[in-house]
Amino acid sequence: MRNFKFIILIILVIIASLFLLSYGEAGLLFNQTIFWQLRLPKVVVALLSGGILATAGLLMQVFFQNPLAGPDILGVSAGSSLFVALWVMGASFFPSFLYKIGATVLSLFGAFSVFGILLFFLYKKFSRFSLLIVGLLISTFASSCISFLMNISTNLQVKNYLIWTLGSFRNVTIEELPYFILMGVISLIPLLFLPKSLNLFQLGENYAKSMGANVTNIKNVLITVCAFSISTVTLFCGPVGFIGIIAPHLARFYLKSSNMNYVLPATFLFGSVIALLAESLLVLTPSWSLSVNTILGFFGAPVVIIYLYHQRNLHQ
Amino acid sequence: MSSTLLKLQNITVGYQEKNILENISATISESGIIALMGVNGIGKSCLLKSISGLIPLKAGNILITDRLAHDFTVKEFAQTIAIVLTDKIQVDFLTVSELVSLGRSPYSNTRGVLSDQDNNFVKNILILMNIFELKDSYLQDLSDGQKQKVSIARALAQNPKVLLLDEPTTYLDIPSKIDLMNMLKKISLERGLAILLSSHDADLASEYADQIWHIDTFGLLVEESPSNAKKIFIKSERE
Numbered sequence: 001m002r003n004f005k006f007i008i009l010i011i012l013v014i015i016a017s018l019f020l021l022s023y024g025e026a027g028l029l030f031n032q033t034i035f036w037q038l039r040l041p042k043v044v045v046a047l048l049s050g051g052i053l054a055t056a057g058l059l060m061q062v063f064f065q066n067p068l069a070g071p072d073i074l075g076v077s078a079g080s081s082l083f084v085a086l087w088v089m090g091a092s093f094f095p096s097f098l099y100k101i102g103a104t105v106l107s108l109f110g111a112f113s114v115f116g117i118l119l120f121f122l123y124k125k126f127s128r129f130s131l132l133i134v135g136l137l138i139s140t141f142a143s144s145c146i147s148f149l150m151n152i153s154t155n156l157q158v159k160n161y162l163i164w165t166l167g168s169f170r171n172v173t174i175e176e177l178p179y180f181i182l183m184g185v186i187s188l189i190p191l192l193f194l195p196k197s198l199n200l201f202q203l204g205e206n207y208a209k210s211m212g213a214n215v216t217n218i219k220n221v222l223i224t225v226c227a228f229s230i231s232t233v234t235l236f237c238g239p240v241g242f243i244g245i246i247a248p249h250l251a252r253f254y255l256k257s258s259n260m261n262y263v264l265p266a267t268f269l270f271g272s273v274i275a276l277l278a279e280s281l282l283v284l285t286p287s288w289s290l291s292v293n294t295i296l297g298f299f300g301a302p303v304v305i306i307y308l309y310h311q312r313n314l315h316q
Numbered sequence: 317m318s319s320t321l322l323k324l325q326n327i328t329v330g331y332q333e334k335n336i337l338e339n340i341s342a343t344i345s346e347s348g349i350i351a352l353m354g355v356n357g358i359g360k361s362c363l364l365k366s367i368s369g370l371i372p373l374k375a376g377n378i379l380i381t382d383r384l385a386h387d388f389t390v391k392e393f394a395q396t397i398a399i400v401l402t403d404k405i406q407v408d409f410l411t412v413s414e415l416v417s418l419g420r421s422p423y424s425n426t427r428g429v430l431s432d433q434d435n436n437f438v439k440n441i442l443i444l445m446n447i448f449e450l451k452d453s454y455l456q457d458l459s460d461g462q463k464q465k466v467s468i469a470r471a472l473a474q475n476p477k478v479l480l481l482d483e484p485t486t487y488l489d490i491p492s493k494i495d496l497m498n499m500l501k502k503i504s505l506e507r508g509l510a511i512l513l514s515s516h517d518a519d520l521a522s523e524y525a526d527q528i529w530h531i532d533t534f535g536l537l538v539e540e541s542p543s544n545a546k547k548i549f550i551k552s553e554r555e
Contacts, residue, residue: 196428199418203405206370211474212394212422256454258410261428 002262005255009269016276017043025286038170041177046169046275048184049233050243054271055191055264056226056233057244058251062202062260063222064118066128067311068304070245071230074131075138077239079114080107080231081165082142088161089153104183107235111227114138119223166291167238169279180236187229190221195260197221202258240275241293242300247271249307319382320345321510322367322478327376329359329366335374336362340537344478344510348526349500351542352514358531360514361402364480367512368399381477394422398471399480405455405467412458412466413451416441419473438473444503445469461492465499472503481513485520493517497524 020043026034053071060069060076071077083106121134150158164171172180197218200208209215233240251266252258278295322344330336336359344350352360365371367378369385378385380396388396398419405415419441420434430438442448445465450458458466464484471479484500485493501524504511512529515521521528521542528540 193426196421196424196426199428200421202407203415203418204401204403206365206399206401206403207405209370210368210394210399211418212391214390252409256409257414258407259414 002255002257006262006266006269009254009266009273012273013047013269013276016273016280017047019280020046020276020283024283037174041172041174042170042279043276044177045172045180045237046279047272048181049169049237049240050247050271050273050275051268052184052187052229052233052271053240053243054247054251054267054274055188056229057246057271058248058264058267059194059198059222059226060244061248062198063219063226064122064128064131065202065204066131067249067307068128068132068245070242071226071234072139072239072241073245074114074118074135075142076111076114076135076226076230077234077241078139078142079110080234081110081239082145083107083110084164084235085146085149085161088164089149089157103235104231107231108227111231111234112223115223115227164238165293167240167293167296168291169237169275171238172236176236180232183232184229187225187232190225191264194221194225195264198260198264202260238293240296242296242304243271243274246300246303247274320379321347321381322512323379323382324367325377325379327366327378328374329362329371330374331362331371337531337535337537340376342529342537342539344512344527347504347508347510349497349504349524350510350512350527350529351521351525352512352529352531353516353518353521354531355533356516358533358535360531361482363531364399364482364512364514365401367478368397368480369393370399391422394474396476397478397480398474398476400464400467400471400482400484402482402486405463408454408456410455411452412447412455412469413438413442415455415466416451416469416473419470422474437475441469441472445472445499460487461489461496464488464492464496468496468500472507477509479509479511481511483515484513485515485517493520500524 021035021039022028022030024034024039057070060071060074061067063069064074084103087103087106117138118131118134121131126134146161150161197208197213200211200213201215201218205215208218247270248263248267250270251263254270255262255266257263274296275292278292281295282290282292320343324340324342327340328335328338329340340363352363354360362371366373380388385393417430417435417438420430420438421428423434424430439448442451445468447462447465447469450462450466455463455466464487468479468481468484485496488496497520500511500513503509525542528542528544530538530540532538
């Protein structure tokens with residue numbers, strides 16, 4: 001039964017990918033340049049970023065023992081965005097070959113800073129709800145800073161930045177693709193060793209410790225993996241919302257299991273499916289000039305609210 | 317020389333700068349149920365967490381099976397001592413057998429795969445705790461009494477010599493309390509296990525415990541016989 005469920009998920013990913021590879025805004029046209037320059041990078045990026053954001057969301061939910069944690073909700077994406085904004089707006093001062101490397105480093109720095117702030121409040125015994133508010137405030141603060149930066153920047157830089165914040169899986173060129181895949185795969189390798197620790201950790205830190213888990217180590221690995229993967233995706237695709245919070249719940253609910261050996265890969269696949277479906281919607285409605293974040297927000301916000309409603313019934 | 321299961325030598329426990337209990341010494345030399353009693357907030361939970369290594373000791377030594385606690389590796393320690401806390405486990409879609417199997421993780425490989433032997437061990441624990449028919453149920457669908465049994469089964473799966481239980485009977489109704497205590501008594505005898513449990517219930521303690529550790533209002537730990545339990549507890553309530 002479980003294998004069957006995984007096969008269905010994989011088939012979904014394949015169908016959506018094939019659709020996006022064969023159909024684009026130019027219609028059912030098949031042409032070498034379009035395939036290599038546009039469609040292939042787009043599909044690979046959507047597949048990987050969706051999966052990575054989803055798994056990062058799952059790791060954060062386990063880490064913070066909070067079903068509502070996620071890269072966007074806790075402000076990690078915003079932290080990354082702020083530092084990328086600094087870089088984008090200041091780009092004219094730097095030589096162009098430094099551009100991508102500098103942005104990578106700063107985006108990572110932004111994500112780690114936000115984790116630092118969150119950990120401080122976690123250590124001070126902030127409740128899970130207060131922590132969500134801290135995340136919200138970090139996002140607000142970051143967007144204020146970004147508005148200020150926009151006011152003092154030239155039009156072109158502002159436009160570049162604004163387009164980036166809408167979220168898109170189409171920004172990666174075929175030349176950048178290997179770099180993106182490399183970063184993505186690096187951030188995924190530690191996941192192979194995590195299921196046992198995650199299974200213990202989701203019972204709570206004390207229980208994990210009492211069963212012989214090295215809690216400090218697990219925490220460090222979780223934070224590093226999350227910061228690295230979120231900042232990679234944010235850098236290339238902009239701050240993409242909702243996938244990180246929704247996919248883990250879909251995976252648990254779909255498999256009716258919390259066993260991380262299965263939930264972790266299923267979460268990745270659900271993330272990929274969501275990203276590919278969002279991209280398919282974009283392709284099907286070219287005249288509406290939608291963006292990934294518009295679509296994810298439109299469907300994502302109601303799903304989270306339905307989830308909260310369902311939880312209220314469960315714990316009464 | 318007689319061997320002991322657990323020996324506390326002048327230990328001081330507490331959180332950060334604050335000492336909760338100072339200079340505690342006590343010994344458990346044979347298997348059975350040991351009731352840790354004392355008024356609310358005196359530091360029973362803190363003492364249990366310190367013994368299980370969740371809170372670092374401020375001073376003194378703990379010997380488990382005649383060996384210094386900090387000489388154990390993390391894995392060995394988890395194979396010797398297990399704890400059930402008052403923290404609720406809130407994970408959706410986790411089955412009883414999955415949770416109890418997690419108790420075998422001190423024995424499993426880095427990927428957490430259990431051997432046939434481990435699976436057999438888990439099965440025996442489930443039968444022992446009388447929850448085998450619940451093995452595929454989700455945790456969220458169980459009653460409080462069943463949840464408590466499952467939590468204890470998870471700890472027993474670690475195959476410990478010393479089992480620490482923080483307020484195991486607090487949220488249970490009377491029949492469940494009696495059922496659980498009978499079961500614990502049986503298990504401690506069969507497996508040669510020392511069960512140290514904190515409790516407010518003087519009746520239950522005097523009925524089932526083989527030994528009482530009473531923390532009085534001055535924070536001193538006194539080892540008593542169960543027959544004194546009621547008397548002591550009523551006295552300390554008045555103080």
